[in-house]
């Protein structure tokens with residue numbers, strides 16, 4: 046089968062579209078015929094070798110933690126799933142990924158695929174949807190009536206974070222650039238501000254930082270949080286600052302696969318309470334071009350990567 050792998054860390058040209066053996070599911074695993082994986086910004090950092098500490102991978106490595114596809118084989122001991130089931134998952138970032146025609150996944154990480162959208166496009170949901178969910182509910186413990194500021198609201202995680210926070214009954218303040226403020230508006234943000242530290246009339250309970258700002262800007266966002274509030278930061282190359290004097294807690298988020306949370310996101314999509322973000326499709330053979338694009342400027346929307354021509 047075909048896969049995109051890198052044998053050494055480096056620039057996007059280390060990615061090779063090559064033949065590899067079809068994987069065989071072990072106990073507790075399924076094999077998925079991949080409809081698509083997706084590109085996440087962290088993929089570029091893994092390929093470049095910047096994440097060898099927090100996300101160690103074995104070389105050659107196949108990228109692609111998101112997967113959407115059809116179960117094609119079951120390993121020993123897998124129950125409750127059948128060949129032919131359409132599923133999605135976020136795979137652990139350290140595992141062999143899904144930038145390939147077939148991928149293995151632990152059965153316990155799978156959720157049924159959303160019903161109302163193309164299976165390939167559903168590959169854009171797991172990692173960013175789970176990041177938004179875990180930031181808001183596991184870490185910030187957002188509740189109805191709270192005020193949340195989302196910095197980077199026009200991005201892939203941000204689009205889901207705005208919708209989920211609105212669904213939870215929060216007042217949502219979005220920070221987004223001119224190219225993505227429309228997405229924040231369509232997602233339901235109550236206020237939209239351009240890049241920088243916005244001038245607010247009231248403090249917020251929660252700040253989510255999803256943007257590649259400087260440590261100084263991140264510290265500036267902490268000033269907007271009420272005493273006892275929370276900053277959740279996904280750009281973990283810089284630590285989330287706290288303000289102990291005021292009881293403001295800074296939290297570094299490391300997303301984790303969670304089939305139950307993913308199933309809830311799928312239910313929200315199926316019910317129309319959540320909308321899929323803007324999605325672009327590319328063939329697997331062109332994955333290196335997306336890495337090259339992302340190395341020069343941020344990618345807009347989700348890019349899903351299809352092994353089938």
Ligand SMILES: NC(=O)c1ccc[n+]([C@@H]2O[C@H](COP(=O)([O-])OP(=O)(O)OC[C@H]3O[C@@H](n4cnc5c(N)ncnc54)[C@H](OP(=O)(O)O)[C@@H]3O)[C@@H](O)[C@H]2O)c1
Nearest residue numbers: 086176197199200201202221222225240256279298299300
């Ligand atoms: N730690 C983890 O487990 C984890 C998990 C998932 C994602 N992440 C990280 O979280 C970040 C967001 O992920 P993503 O997939 O949503 O990426 P993305 O789609 O590239 O979104 C980032 C957004 O930040 C905005 N932005 C850029 N500069 C900004 C600034 N100075 N102020 C405010 N916004 C700015 C960009 O939009 P505009 O310029 O149009 O505003 C962009 O849409 C990435 O850095 C990703 O690597 C971490």
